[in-house]
Amino acid sequence: MSMKVLVINTGSSSIKFELFQMPEEKVEASGLLQRIGEEGSELSYSLKGEKYKIAQKVPDHGVGLKLIISALTDGEKGGIEDISEIGAVGHRVVHGGEAFAKTAKIDADVLQAVRDHIDLAPLHNPPNILGIEVATSALPKALQVAVFDTSFHQSIPPHAYLYPVPYELYENQRVRRYGFHGTSHRYVTQRAAELLDKPIEELNVITAHLGNGASITAVRGGKSVDTSMGLTPLEGLMMGTRCGDIDPALIAFLERTQKMSVGDIDKLLNKKSGLLGISGVSNDMRTCEEAAAKGNERAQIALEMYAYRVKKYVGAYTAVLGRVDALVFTAGAGENGAELRAQVLENMEPLGYKIDPERNAVRGKEADVSTADSPIRVLVIPTNEELMIARDTYVLASA
Numbered sequence: 347m348s349m350k351v352l353v354i355n356t357g358s359s360s361i362k363f364e365l366f367q368m369p370e371e372k373v374e375a376s377g378l379l380q381r382i383g384e385e386g387s388e389l390s391y392s393l394k395g396e397k398y399k400i401a402q403k404v405p406d407h408g409v410g411l412k413l414i415i416s417a418l419t420d421g422e423k424g425g426i427e428d429i430s431e432i433g434a435v436g437h438r439v440v441h442g443g444e445a446f447a448k449t450a451k452i453d454a455d456v457l458q459a460v461r462d463h464i465d466l467a468p469l470h471n472p473p474n475i476l477g478i479e480v481a482t483s484a485l486p487k488a489l490q491v492a493v494f495d496t497s498f499h500q501s502i503p504p505h506a507y508l509y510p511v512p513y514e515l516y517e518n519q520r521v522r523r524y525g526f527h528g529t530s531h532r533y534v535t536q537r538a539a540e541l542l543d544k545p546i547e548e549l550n551v552i553t554a555h556l557g558n559g560a561s562i563t564a565v566r567g568g569k570s571v572d573t574s575m576g577l578t579p580l581e582g583l584m585m586g587t588r589c590g591d592i593d594p595a596l597i598a599f600l601e602r603t604q605k606m607s608v609g610d611i612d613k614l615l616n617k618k619s620g621l622l623g624i625s626g627v628s629n630d631m632r633t634c635e636e637a638a639a640k641g642n643e644r645a646q647i648a649l650e651m652y653a654y655r656v657k658k659y660v661g662a663y664t665a666v667l668g669r670v671d672a673l674v675f676t677a678g679a680g681e682n683g684a685e686l687r688a689q690v691l692e693n694m695e696p697l698g699y700k701i702d703p704e705r706n707a708v709r710g711k712e713a714d715v716s717t718a719d720s721p722i723r724v725l726v727i728p729t730n731e732e733l734m735i736a737r738d739t740y741v742l743a744s745a
């Protein structure tokens with residue numbers, strides 16, 4: 347069945363979108379509307395290969411989505427003729443908790459379940475819900491589908507998802523590891539199976555999504571069995587501005603000695619830590635690399651810490667999986683950071699990782715960067731969460 351699928355990622359003041367012709371998986375348009383409800387709202391998008399910008403006041407998400415739809419249906423620019431060609435809308439939803447192990451058609455119950463998880467993702471789920479509401483009213487004939495960042499990780503077993511805190515916290519407050527970036531980890535896992543020509547049910551991989559947010563996942567037989575992010579996206583690897591793993595006693599220490607409020611500590615750990623906190627320069631890896639190259643010692647140690655923490659998880663997940671077919675690097679820093687990849691895998695030959703310096707000199711495209719005799723393949727696979735969402739949405743819409 348031929349149809350167009352609109353993929354939407356709604357943030358608190360932005361809507362990111364991509365329009366696919368399915369099943370051909372052809373991208374017909376993509377864009378980003380920023381600063382909704384603020385000064386200087388702007389829609390930048392590409393349609394049929396041409397780039398456009400529209401600066402106009404966008405007071406809310408409803409107006410924003412209408413603007414996007416009018417841009418997509420602009421006949422003069424070769425846009426789609428009729429809005430009814432969009433058969434389905436796929437929404438990225440951050441937190442589905444334990445309620446969703448798979449992508450779901452959105453109905454009143456599903457929407458309520460997403461609402462029920464607001465306390466677990468207070469920054470992300472409310473705009474995601476808003477996105478669903480405005481898309482439902484703007485495209486009432488299209489099927490609305492939710493693709494959850496958490497669902498790929500629902501296969502993680504209890505011994506890996508529970509925290510060693512009183513069990514009642516899990517039973518009553520749903521405190522556990524959920525994991526995020528699931529759509530990205532799932533996409534690169536599928537792609538690795540294709541590249542290695544191995545049935546996904548037999549594939550063991552470690553997928554490292556290293557972007558501004560970063561997480562790493564152990565995948566056994568195509569299913570997530572552990573991941574570094576936890577109850578929230580704060581746990582695990584060091585990130586652009588997030589601390590990742592720390593001693594949890596730091597929170598009480600700061601409260602006691604600095605008289606900081608828990609809210610301020612939360613902000614410190616989420617927004618002022620990571621690469622930014624250590625380097626004092628930037629949350630951006632490239633900027634840190636530039637500063638480090640000029641001799642900035644704090645930028646140098648920040649980059650060393652970042653790679654060291656990825657290395658520790660690669661080691662841990664190698665132990666978890668026993669047999670690893672491939673380690674996959676993805677997202678901004680994973681896809682482009684050749685130096686980072688080399689640092690992560692330095693001295694890892696005894697574990698089976700042999701990186702080839704020449705093959706590793708690659709940025710942003712699919713490549714095997716390990717030596718021919720490396721027992722474990724090391725792959726660079728650019729992620730494509732939008733395509734994964736479009737595929738899931740199309741499967742449900744054409745069923």
Ligand code: AMP
Binds near residue numbers: 629631632
């Ligand atoms: P993402 O969140 O996936 O867009 O990734 C953003 C991160 O990727 C930022 O920290 C960028 O600095 C980093 N990144 C992008 N290009 C490069 C590059 N050529 N070398 C190192 N890091 C890069």
